[in-house]
Amino acid sequence: MNEGLMRGRVLSVASECVPFVKTGGLADVVGALPGALAAAGWEMRVLIPAYRSLRPLTGQMRAVWEEPGLFGGHGTVFMGKVEGIELLLLDAPHLFDRDGGPYGGPGGDWWDNPQRFAALSWVAARIAREGVAGWRPDVLHAHDWQGGFAPAYLAYSGARDVKSVITIHNIAFQGWAPVNLLGDLRLPGEQYYPDGLEYYGGLSSLKAGLVTADWITTVSPTYAEELMRPEFGMGLQGVIAARAARVCGILNGVDTALWSPEAEPLSYSATDLGNKAEARRALCAEFGLDVPGPLAIVVSRLTDQKGIDLLPQVVPDFVAAGGGLIVLGSGDPALEGAMRGLAQAHPGRVAVRIGYDEGLSHRLFSGADAVLVPSRFEPCGLTQMYGLRYGTVPVVAATGGLADTVIGVSPATLAAGVATGVVFHPTDALAFGQALGKLIDVYHKPEEWARMQANAMAHPVGWETSAAAYAALYERLLA
Numbered sequence: 347m348n349e350g351l352m353r354g355r356v357l358s359v360a361s362e363c364v365p366f367v368k369t370g371g372l373a374d375v376v377g378a379l380p381g382a383l384a385a386a387g388w389e390m391r392v393l394i395p396a397y398r399s400l401r402p403l404t405g406q407m408r409a410v411w412e413e414p415g416l417f418g419g420h421g422t423v424f425m426g427k428v429e430g431i432e433l434l435l436l437d438a439p440h441l442f443d444r445d446g447g448p449y450g451g452p453g454g455d456w457w458d459n460p461q462r463f464a465a466l467s468w469v470a471a472r473i474a475r476e477g478v479a480g481w482r483p484d485v486l487h488a489h490d491w492q493g494g495f496a497p498a499y500l501a502y503s504g505a506r507d508v509k510s511v512i513t514i515h516n517i518a519f520q521g522w523a524p525v526n527l528l529g530d531l532r533l534p535g536e537q538y539y540p541d542g543l544e545y546y547g548g549l550s551s552l553k554a555g556l557v558t559a560d561w562i563t564t565v566s567p568t569y570a571e572e573l574m575r576p577e578f579g580m581g582l583q584g585v586i587a588a589r590a591a592r593v594c595g596i597l598n599g600v601d602t603a604l605w606s607p608e609a610e611p612l613s614y615s616a617t618d619l620g621n622k623a624e625a626r627r628a629l630c631a632e633f634g635l636d637v638p639g640p641l642a643i644v645v646s647r648l649t650d651q652k653g654i655d656l657l658p659q660v661v662p663d664f665v666a667a668g669g670g671l672i673v674l675g676s677g678d679p680a681l682e683g684a685m686r687g688l689a690q691a692h693p694g695r696v697a698v699r700i701g702y703d704e705g706l707s708h709r710l711f712s713g714a715d716a717v718l719v720p721s722r723f724e725p726c727g728l729t730q731m732y733g734l735r736y737g738t739v740p741v742v743a744a745t746g747g748l749a750d751t752v753i754g755v756s757p758a759t760l761a762a763g764v765a766t767g768v769v770f771h772p773t774d775a776l777a778f779g780q781a782l783g784k785l786i787d788v789y790h791k792p793e794e795w796a797r798m799q800a801n802a803m804a805h806p807v808g809w810e811t812s813a814a815a816y817a818a819l820y821e822r823l824l825a
Contacts, residue, residue, distance in 0.1 A: 491521030521551030639668025653720030
Protein backbone atom coordinates (compact mmCIF):
# COMPACT_ATOMS: atom_id res chain seq x y z
CA MET A 347 0.00 0.00 0.00
CA ASN A 348 1.17 3.53 -0.78
CA GLU A 349 1.77 5.06 2.66
CA GLY A 350 0.75 8.43 1.24
CA LEU A 351 -2.76 7.04 0.85
CA MET A 352 -2.90 5.54 4.36
CA ARG A 353 -6.17 6.41 6.08
CA GLY A 354 -6.08 3.88 8.87
CA ARG A 355 -5.45 0.35 10.09
CA VAL A 356 -8.02 -2.34 10.77
CA LEU A 357 -7.67 -5.66 12.59
CA SER A 358 -10.20 -8.14 11.24
CA VAL A 359 -10.88 -11.10 13.56
CA ALA A 360 -12.70 -14.15 12.22
CA SER A 361 -12.80 -17.92 12.30
CA GLU A 362 -12.42 -18.35 8.53
CA CYS A 363 -10.62 -16.65 5.66
CA VAL A 364 -10.18 -17.62 2.02
CA PRO A 365 -7.84 -19.11 0.85
CA PHE A 366 -6.85 -20.63 4.20
CA VAL A 367 -10.04 -22.09 5.67
CA LYS A 368 -13.64 -21.98 4.49
CA THR A 369 -16.99 -23.48 5.42
CA GLY A 370 -19.21 -20.70 4.02
CA GLY A 371 -19.51 -17.18 2.68
CA LEU A 372 -17.96 -15.63 5.79
CA ALA A 373 -14.55 -16.82 4.59
CA ASP A 374 -15.01 -15.16 1.20
CA VAL A 375 -15.77 -11.79 2.80
CA VAL A 376 -12.88 -11.94 5.26
CA GLY A 377 -10.46 -12.93 2.51
CA ALA A 378 -11.64 -10.33 0.00
CA LEU A 379 -11.84 -7.24 2.21
CA PRO A 380 -8.09 -6.61 2.77
CA GLY A 381 -7.31 -6.28 -0.91
CA ALA A 382 -10.48 -4.33 -1.66
CA LEU A 383 -9.81 -1.86 1.18
CA ALA A 384 -6.19 -1.33 0.24
CA ALA A 385 -7.24 0.69 -2.80
CA ALA A 386 -9.19 2.98 -0.45
CA GLY A 387 -6.15 3.56 1.75
CA TRP A 388 -6.96 1.15 4.58
CA GLU A 389 -4.53 -1.46 5.79
CA MET A 390 -6.38 -4.51 7.08
CA ARG A 391 -4.73 -7.45 8.82
CA VAL A 392 -6.62 -10.66 9.51
CA LEU A 393 -6.44 -12.69 12.73
CA ILE A 394 -7.65 -16.31 12.52
CA PRO A 395 -6.89 -19.47 14.51
CA ALA A 396 -4.01 -21.73 13.51
CA TYR A 397 -6.09 -24.83 12.94
CA ARG A 398 -4.15 -28.05 12.42
CA SER A 399 -4.10 -27.59 8.63
CA LEU A 400 -2.73 -24.05 9.00
CA ARG A 401 0.04 -24.67 11.54
CA PRO A 402 2.65 -25.34 8.80
CA LEU A 403 2.19 -21.72 7.67
CA THR A 404 3.78 -20.52 10.90
CA GLY A 405 7.13 -21.72 9.57
CA GLN A 406 7.17 -18.81 7.12
CA MET A 407 5.97 -16.26 9.69
CA ARG A 408 7.45 -14.65 12.79
CA ALA A 409 6.22 -14.93 16.36
CA VAL A 410 5.11 -11.50 17.57
CA TRP A 411 2.97 -12.12 20.68
CA GLU A 412 2.64 -14.71 23.44
CA GLU A 413 0.42 -15.48 26.40
CA PRO A 414 1.38 -18.51 28.53
CA GLY A 415 -2.03 -18.92 30.18
CA LEU A 416 -4.41 -18.46 27.25
CA PHE A 417 -7.59 -20.25 28.30
CA GLY A 418 -5.77 -23.36 29.41
CA GLY A 419 -2.50 -23.38 27.51
CA HIS A 420 0.18 -21.43 25.69
CA GLY A 421 -0.82 -19.07 22.87
CA THR A 422 1.47 -17.54 20.24
CA VAL A 423 0.58 -15.13 17.44
CA PHE A 424 2.55 -15.43 14.22
CA MET A 425 2.49 -12.62 11.65
CA GLY A 426 3.42 -12.47 7.99
CA LYS A 427 2.17 -11.89 4.47
CA VAL A 428 0.72 -15.10 3.06
CA GLU A 429 -1.17 -15.43 -0.24
CA GLY A 430 -1.24 -11.64 -0.49
CA ILE A 431 -2.94 -11.19 2.92
CA GLU A 432 -1.32 -9.65 6.00
CA LEU A 433 -2.10 -12.56 8.27
CA LEU A 434 -1.95 -13.12 12.02
CA LEU A 435 -2.30 -16.74 13.14
CA LEU A 436 -3.19 -17.57 16.73
CA ASP A 437 -1.35 -20.79 17.46
CA ALA A 438 -2.87 -22.36 20.58
CA PRO A 439 -2.54 -26.14 20.10
CA HIS A 440 -4.70 -26.96 23.11
CA LEU A 441 -7.59 -25.16 21.42
CA PHE A 442 -7.10 -25.52 17.67
CA ASP A 443 -4.73 -28.39 16.84
CA ARG A 444 -7.43 -31.00 16.20
CA ASP A 445 -8.78 -33.23 13.46
CA GLY A 446 -12.10 -32.14 12.00
CA GLY A 447 -13.49 -28.78 10.97
CA PRO A 448 -13.14 -25.35 12.58
CA TYR A 449 -16.11 -25.91 14.89
CA GLY A 450 -16.34 -29.62 15.47
CA GLY A 451 -15.40 -33.18 14.64
CA PRO A 452 -17.24 -36.42 13.88
CA GLY A 453 -19.09 -36.27 17.22
CA GLY A 454 -20.50 -32.77 16.72
CA ASP A 455 -19.40 -29.33 17.92
CA TRP A 456 -16.32 -29.11 20.12
CA TRP A 457 -17.40 -28.95 23.77
CA ASP A 458 -15.07 -26.01 24.44
CA ASN A 459 -16.06 -23.78 21.51
CA PRO A 460 -16.92 -20.93 23.94
CA GLN A 461 -13.34 -20.98 25.29
CA ARG A 462 -11.76 -21.52 21.86
CA PHE A 463 -13.27 -18.45 20.28
CA ALA A 464 -13.18 -16.39 23.46
CA ALA A 465 -9.41 -16.91 23.27
CA LEU A 466 -9.39 -15.64 19.68
CA SER A 467 -11.44 -12.60 20.73
CA TRP A 468 -9.28 -11.98 23.80
CA VAL A 469 -6.13 -11.88 21.68
CA ALA A 470 -7.80 -9.57 19.14
CA ALA A 471 -8.79 -7.13 21.89
CA ARG A 472 -5.29 -7.17 23.41
CA ILE A 473 -3.67 -6.50 20.03
CA ALA A 474 -6.18 -3.70 19.45
CA ARG A 475 -5.26 -2.11 22.81
CA GLU A 476 -1.52 -2.72 22.87
CA GLY A 477 -0.46 -3.25 19.26
CA VAL A 478 1.88 -5.94 18.03
CA ALA A 479 5.33 -5.67 16.45
CA GLY A 480 4.95 -1.93 16.00
CA TRP A 481 1.51 -2.22 14.38
CA ARG A 482 -1.66 -1.07 16.15
CA PRO A 483 -5.12 -0.87 14.59
CA ASP A 484 -7.48 2.10 14.66
CA VAL A 485 -10.50 -0.18 14.25
CA LEU A 486 -11.23 -3.70 15.47
CA HIS A 487 -13.61 -5.47 13.06
CA ALA A 488 -15.14 -8.68 14.44
CA HIS A 489 -17.13 -11.19 12.41
CA ASP A 490 -20.06 -13.27 13.68
CA TRP A 491 -20.23 -15.07 17.03
CA GLN A 492 -16.68 -16.35 16.81
CA GLY A 493 -15.36 -12.80 17.13
CA GLY A 494 -18.24 -11.51 19.22
CA PHE A 495 -16.41 -11.26 22.55
CA ALA A 496 -13.67 -9.08 20.99
CA PRO A 497 -15.64 -5.79 21.12
CA ALA A 498 -16.79 -6.74 24.65
CA TYR A 499 -13.25 -7.35 25.93
CA LEU A 500 -12.19 -4.07 24.33
CA ALA A 501 -15.08 -2.11 25.86
CA TYR A 502 -14.75 -3.66 29.33
CA SER A 503 -11.02 -2.88 29.37
CA GLY A 504 -11.86 0.82 29.23
CA ALA A 505 -10.11 1.36 25.89
CA ARG A 506 -11.63 4.30 24.06
CA ASP A 507 -9.11 5.12 21.34
CA VAL A 508 -9.78 1.99 19.25
CA LYS A 509 -13.21 1.73 17.64
CA SER A 510 -15.02 -1.54 17.06
CA VAL A 511 -17.38 -2.97 14.45
CA ILE A 512 -19.16 -6.31 14.42
CA THR A 513 -20.60 -7.81 11.24
CA ILE A 514 -23.47 -10.29 11.36
CA HIS A 515 -23.10 -12.75 8.51
CA ASN A 516 -25.76 -15.17 9.77
CA ILE A 517 -27.67 -14.51 12.99
CA ALA A 518 -28.77 -18.13 13.23
CA PHE A 519 -25.44 -18.92 14.93
CA GLN A 520 -25.11 -17.01 18.22
CA GLY A 521 -22.31 -18.56 20.26
CA TRP A 522 -24.35 -19.63 23.27
CA ALA A 523 -22.63 -20.66 26.52
CA PRO A 524 -23.86 -21.44 30.05
CA VAL A 525 -23.65 -18.66 32.62
CA ASN A 526 -21.30 -20.66 34.84
CA LEU A 527 -18.57 -19.95 32.26
CA LEU A 528 -18.74 -16.19 32.91
CA GLY A 529 -15.55 -16.15 34.97
CA ASP A 530 -13.74 -18.72 32.82
CA LEU A 531 -14.41 -16.53 29.80
CA ARG A 532 -12.86 -13.52 31.59
CA LEU A 533 -16.09 -11.54 31.51
CA PRO A 534 -17.04 -9.11 34.31
CA GLY A 535 -19.87 -10.34 36.51
CA GLU A 536 -21.30 -6.84 36.92
CA GLN A 537 -22.06 -6.84 33.18
CA TYR A 538 -24.38 -9.83 33.50
CA TYR A 539 -27.81 -8.21 33.25
CA PRO A 540 -30.52 -8.12 30.54
CA ASP A 541 -29.16 -5.09 28.68
CA GLY A 542 -25.62 -6.47 29.00
CA LEU A 543 -24.27 -9.99 28.71
CA GLU A 544 -27.30 -11.94 29.96
CA TYR A 545 -29.03 -13.91 27.19
CA TYR A 546 -31.99 -16.11 28.14
CA GLY A 547 -30.25 -17.25 31.32
CA GLY A 548 -26.93 -17.85 29.61
CA LEU A 549 -24.36 -16.07 27.48
CA SER A 550 -24.12 -15.31 23.77
CA SER A 551 -20.86 -14.12 22.27
CA LEU A 552 -22.80 -12.57 19.39
CA LYS A 553 -25.00 -10.60 21.79
CA ALA A 554 -21.91 -9.49 23.70
CA GLY A 555 -20.56 -7.98 20.49
CA LEU A 556 -23.88 -6.40 19.56
CA VAL A 557 -24.22 -4.54 22.86
CA THR A 558 -20.60 -3.34 23.05
CA ALA A 559 -19.41 -2.61 19.50
CA ASP A 560 -19.39 0.98 18.29
CA TRP A 561 -21.19 -0.08 15.12
CA ILE A 562 -23.09 -3.11 13.82
CA THR A 563 -23.15 -4.10 10.17
CA THR A 564 -24.90 -6.87 8.30
CA VAL A 565 -24.21 -8.12 4.80
CA SER A 566 -27.15 -6.43 3.08
CA PRO A 567 -29.41 -3.44 3.81
CA THR A 568 -32.60 -5.52 3.70
CA TYR A 569 -31.15 -8.08 6.13
CA ALA A 570 -30.36 -5.20 8.51
CA GLU A 571 -34.05 -4.28 8.50
CA GLU A 572 -35.25 -7.88 8.71
CA LEU A 573 -33.14 -8.57 11.79
CA MET A 574 -35.33 -6.23 13.83
CA ARG A 575 -38.32 -8.54 13.25
CA PRO A 576 -38.97 -11.69 15.34
CA GLU A 577 -39.17 -13.99 12.30
CA PHE A 578 -35.60 -13.07 11.32
CA GLY A 579 -33.90 -11.82 14.50
CA MET A 580 -33.97 -15.24 16.20
CA GLY A 581 -34.17 -13.81 19.69
CA LEU A 582 -31.80 -10.88 19.13
CA GLN A 583 -34.26 -8.60 17.32
CA GLY A 584 -34.77 -6.40 20.40
CA VAL A 585 -31.04 -5.96 20.90
CA ILE A 586 -30.58 -4.88 17.30
CA ALA A 587 -33.65 -2.64 17.26
CA ALA A 588 -32.41 -0.89 20.40
CA ARG A 589 -29.22 0.01 18.53
CA ALA A 590 -30.92 0.79 15.20
CA ALA A 591 -29.12 4.14 14.88
CA ARG A 592 -25.82 2.23 14.84
CA VAL A 593 -26.84 -0.53 12.41
CA CYS A 594 -26.32 -0.59 8.66
CA GLY A 595 -26.19 -3.13 5.85
CA ILE A 596 -23.29 -3.34 3.40
CA LEU A 597 -23.62 -5.83 0.57
CA ASN A 598 -20.89 -8.36 -0.06
CA GLY A 599 -19.19 -8.58 -3.43
CA VAL A 600 -17.77 -11.43 -5.48
CA ASP A 601 -14.33 -12.01 -6.96
CA THR A 602 -14.97 -10.80 -10.50
CA ALA A 603 -11.63 -12.11 -11.72
CA LEU A 604 -12.42 -15.64 -10.55
CA TRP A 605 -16.09 -15.48 -11.52
CA SER A 606 -15.91 -14.09 -15.05
CA PRO A 607 -17.64 -15.33 -18.21
CA GLU A 608 -14.79 -13.81 -20.22
CA ALA A 609 -12.32 -16.09 -18.42
CA GLU A 610 -14.22 -19.35 -18.99
CA PRO A 611 -13.12 -21.86 -21.66
CA LEU A 612 -16.21 -20.93 -23.69
CA SER A 613 -15.67 -17.21 -23.24
CA TYR A 614 -18.48 -14.72 -23.74
CA SER A 615 -19.45 -11.17 -22.76
CA ALA A 616 -22.52 -8.96 -22.51
CA THR A 617 -21.90 -7.74 -26.06
CA ASP A 618 -21.23 -11.20 -27.51
CA LEU A 619 -23.29 -13.98 -25.94
CA GLY A 620 -22.63 -16.49 -28.72
CA ASN A 621 -20.55 -18.85 -26.61
CA LYS A 622 -23.17 -18.89 -23.84
CA ALA A 623 -25.42 -20.81 -26.23
CA GLU A 624 -22.50 -23.15 -26.96
CA ALA A 625 -21.90 -23.59 -23.22
CA ARG A 626 -25.59 -24.47 -22.83
CA ARG A 627 -25.34 -27.14 -25.52
CA ALA A 628 -22.25 -28.59 -23.86
CA LEU A 629 -23.96 -28.62 -20.47
CA CYS A 630 -27.03 -30.41 -21.82
CA ALA A 631 -24.78 -32.96 -23.51
CA GLU A 632 -22.82 -33.51 -20.27
CA PHE A 633 -26.03 -34.32 -18.37
CA GLY A 634 -27.99 -35.94 -21.19
CA LEU A 635 -30.68 -33.27 -21.21
CA ASP A 636 -32.92 -31.98 -23.99
CA VAL A 637 -34.61 -28.78 -22.80
CA PRO A 638 -36.72 -26.69 -25.22
CA GLY A 639 -37.37 -23.91 -22.67
CA PRO A 640 -35.17 -22.23 -20.07
CA LEU A 641 -32.49 -24.39 -18.44
CA ALA A 642 -32.32 -23.52 -14.74
CA ILE A 643 -29.74 -24.48 -12.13
CA VAL A 644 -29.64 -24.74 -8.35
CA VAL A 645 -26.18 -24.50 -6.73
CA SER A 646 -26.81 -24.60 -3.02
CA ARG A 647 -26.75 -26.32 0.30
CA LEU A 648 -29.80 -28.56 0.27
CA THR A 649 -31.68 -27.23 3.30
CA ASP A 650 -35.11 -25.85 4.12
CA GLN A 651 -33.53 -22.44 4.76
CA LYS A 652 -32.56 -22.39 1.09
CA GLY A 653 -36.13 -23.25 0.08
CA ILE A 654 -35.05 -26.54 -1.52
CA ASP A 655 -38.14 -28.28 -0.14
CA LEU A 656 -40.21 -26.14 -2.53
CA LEU A 657 -38.63 -27.62 -5.65
CA PRO A 658 -40.65 -30.87 -5.76
CA GLN A 659 -43.80 -28.75 -5.66
CA VAL A 660 -42.90 -26.49 -8.60
CA VAL A 661 -40.54 -28.43 -10.87
CA PRO A 662 -43.17 -30.73 -12.44
CA ASP A 663 -45.14 -27.76 -13.84
CA PHE A 664 -41.88 -26.04 -14.87
CA VAL A 665 -40.82 -29.14 -16.80
CA ALA A 666 -44.28 -29.50 -18.36
CA ALA A 667 -43.93 -25.93 -19.65
CA GLY A 668 -40.62 -26.77 -21.33
CA GLY A 669 -38.11 -26.01 -18.59
CA GLY A 670 -35.20 -28.07 -17.33
CA LEU A 671 -33.17 -28.17 -14.13
CA ILE A 672 -29.71 -29.20 -12.90
CA VAL A 673 -29.13 -29.35 -9.13
CA LEU A 674 -25.65 -29.26 -7.58
CA GLY A 675 -25.36 -29.43 -3.81
CA SER A 676 -25.56 -31.50 -0.65
CA GLY A 677 -27.18 -31.22 2.75
CA ASP A 678 -30.29 -32.69 4.34
CA PRO A 679 -30.42 -36.41 3.37
CA ALA A 680 -34.19 -36.21 2.87
CA LEU A 681 -33.78 -33.30 0.44
CA GLU A 682 -30.93 -35.07 -1.35
CA GLY A 683 -33.34 -37.97 -1.84
CA ALA A 684 -36.09 -35.63 -3.04
CA MET A 685 -33.74 -34.15 -5.65
CA ARG A 686 -32.79 -37.62 -6.89
CA GLY A 687 -36.50 -38.39 -7.06
CA LEU A 688 -37.07 -35.38 -9.34
CA ALA A 689 -34.34 -36.57 -11.67
CA GLN A 690 -35.84 -40.06 -11.80
CA ALA A 691 -39.32 -38.67 -12.46
CA HIS A 692 -38.13 -36.35 -15.25
CA PRO A 693 -35.35 -38.06 -17.22
CA GLY A 694 -33.87 -35.87 -19.91
CA ARG A 695 -35.14 -32.73 -18.17
CA VAL A 696 -33.81 -32.86 -14.60
CA ALA A 697 -30.33 -33.92 -13.43
CA VAL A 698 -28.81 -33.96 -9.96
CA ARG A 699 -25.22 -34.07 -8.72
CA ILE A 700 -24.87 -34.50 -4.96
CA GLY A 701 -21.75 -32.81 -3.58
CA TYR A 702 -19.82 -29.76 -4.69
CA ASP A 703 -17.55 -29.35 -7.69
CA GLU A 704 -15.98 -25.94 -8.34
CA GLY A 705 -15.31 -26.61 -12.01
CA LEU A 706 -18.85 -27.87 -12.58
CA SER A 707 -20.21 -24.84 -10.79
CA HIS A 708 -18.49 -22.59 -13.34
CA ARG A 709 -19.86 -24.68 -16.23
CA LEU A 710 -23.35 -24.45 -14.76
CA PHE A 711 -23.30 -20.66 -14.53
CA SER A 712 -21.77 -20.41 -17.99
CA GLY A 713 -24.35 -22.61 -19.70
CA ALA A 714 -27.60 -22.18 -17.78
CA ASP A 715 -30.31 -19.66 -18.59
CA ALA A 716 -31.43 -19.08 -15.00
CA VAL A 717 -30.38 -19.76 -11.40
CA LEU A 718 -33.02 -20.45 -8.73
CA VAL A 719 -32.52 -19.08 -5.20
CA PRO A 720 -35.79 -19.57 -3.25
CA SER A 721 -34.27 -18.93 0.21
CA ARG A 722 -36.51 -18.28 3.20
CA PHE A 723 -33.81 -15.96 4.55
CA GLU A 724 -30.55 -14.95 2.93
CA PRO A 725 -28.28 -12.44 4.68
CA CYS A 726 -26.57 -11.54 1.40
CA GLY A 727 -26.16 -14.44 -0.98
CA LEU A 728 -23.48 -14.87 -3.61
CA THR A 729 -25.25 -17.30 -5.94
CA GLN A 730 -27.52 -14.66 -7.40
CA MET A 731 -24.49 -12.41 -7.94
CA TYR A 732 -22.75 -15.14 -9.90
CA GLY A 733 -25.94 -15.43 -11.93
CA LEU A 734 -25.96 -11.71 -12.68
CA ARG A 735 -22.28 -11.82 -13.65
CA TYR A 736 -22.87 -14.65 -16.13
CA GLY A 737 -26.18 -13.42 -17.57
CA THR A 738 -27.81 -16.44 -15.90
CA VAL A 739 -31.05 -14.80 -14.85
CA PRO A 740 -31.69 -15.06 -11.06
CA VAL A 741 -35.09 -16.18 -9.80
CA VAL A 742 -35.03 -15.19 -6.13
CA ALA A 743 -37.17 -14.80 -3.05
CA ALA A 744 -37.62 -11.21 -1.84
CA THR A 745 -35.44 -11.46 1.25
CA GLY A 746 -32.11 -10.11 2.49
CA GLY A 747 -29.44 -9.57 -0.11
CA LEU A 748 -31.52 -11.28 -2.79
CA ALA A 749 -34.00 -8.39 -2.63
CA ASP A 750 -31.15 -5.86 -2.68
CA THR A 751 -29.36 -7.20 -5.76
CA VAL A 752 -32.06 -8.31 -8.23
CA ILE A 753 -34.54 -6.01 -10.00
CA GLY A 754 -37.63 -8.12 -10.55
CA VAL A 755 -39.63 -8.46 -13.74
CA SER A 756 -42.82 -6.40 -13.79
CA PRO A 757 -44.65 -4.36 -16.41
CA ALA A 758 -42.90 -1.24 -15.08
CA THR A 759 -39.38 -2.68 -15.03
CA LEU A 760 -39.81 -4.23 -18.46
CA ALA A 761 -41.14 -0.97 -19.88
CA ALA A 762 -38.20 0.90 -18.36
CA GLY A 763 -35.78 -1.78 -19.56
CA VAL A 764 -34.19 -2.31 -16.13
CA ALA A 765 -35.21 -5.83 -15.01
CA THR A 766 -32.34 -8.17 -14.11
CA GLY A 767 -34.28 -11.21 -12.86
CA VAL A 768 -37.47 -12.52 -11.29
CA VAL A 769 -38.32 -11.75 -7.64
CA PHE A 770 -41.15 -13.42 -5.72
CA HIS A 771 -42.88 -13.07 -2.36
CA PRO A 772 -43.88 -14.77 -0.13
CA THR A 773 -41.50 -17.71 -0.12
CA ASP A 774 -44.01 -20.45 -0.86
CA ALA A 775 -44.72 -22.85 -3.69
CA LEU A 776 -47.50 -20.72 -5.19
CA ALA A 777 -45.35 -17.61 -5.54
CA PHE A 778 -42.31 -19.64 -6.65
CA GLY A 779 -44.35 -21.37 -9.34
CA GLN A 780 -45.69 -18.04 -10.56
CA ALA A 781 -42.12 -16.73 -10.73
CA LEU A 782 -41.09 -19.66 -12.91
CA GLY A 783 -44.07 -18.89 -15.13
CA LYS A 784 -42.76 -15.32 -15.56
CA LEU A 785 -39.32 -16.71 -16.37
CA ILE A 786 -40.73 -18.90 -19.13
CA ASP A 787 -42.81 -16.03 -20.49
CA VAL A 788 -39.82 -13.66 -20.79
CA TYR A 789 -37.57 -16.43 -22.13
CA HIS A 790 -39.87 -16.80 -25.13
CA LYS A 791 -39.64 -13.05 -25.91
CA PRO A 792 -36.11 -12.82 -27.35
CA GLU A 793 -35.74 -9.04 -27.20
CA GLU A 794 -36.88 -8.79 -23.58
CA TRP A 795 -34.75 -11.80 -22.62
CA ALA A 796 -31.63 -10.37 -24.24
CA ARG A 797 -32.21 -7.02 -22.54
CA MET A 798 -32.60 -8.72 -19.15
CA GLN A 799 -29.39 -10.72 -19.65
CA ALA A 800 -27.49 -7.57 -20.63
CA ASN A 801 -28.88 -5.69 -17.61
CA ALA A 802 -27.85 -8.53 -15.33
CA MET A 803 -24.30 -8.60 -16.66
CA ALA A 804 -24.00 -4.82 -16.31
CA HIS A 805 -25.00 -4.89 -12.64
CA PRO A 806 -21.98 -4.18 -10.41
CA VAL A 807 -21.23 -7.20 -8.18
CA GLY A 808 -17.53 -6.64 -7.37
CA TRP A 809 -16.05 -5.50 -4.10
CA GLU A 810 -15.35 -1.88 -5.07
CA THR A 811 -18.68 -0.45 -3.89
CA SER A 812 -18.70 -2.55 -0.72
CA ALA A 813 -15.12 -1.65 0.19
CA ALA A 814 -15.91 2.04 -0.26
CA ALA A 815 -18.86 1.65 2.14
CA TYR A 816 -16.70 -0.04 4.79
CA ALA A 817 -14.01 2.62 4.35
CA ALA A 818 -16.62 5.36 4.81
CA LEU A 819 -17.86 3.65 7.97
CA TYR A 820 -14.35 3.40 9.43
CA GLU A 821 -13.72 7.06 8.66
CA ARG A 822 -17.00 8.00 10.31
CA LEU A 823 -16.06 6.09 13.44
CA LEU A 824 -12.67 7.79 13.65
CA ALA A 825 -13.91 11.29 12.85
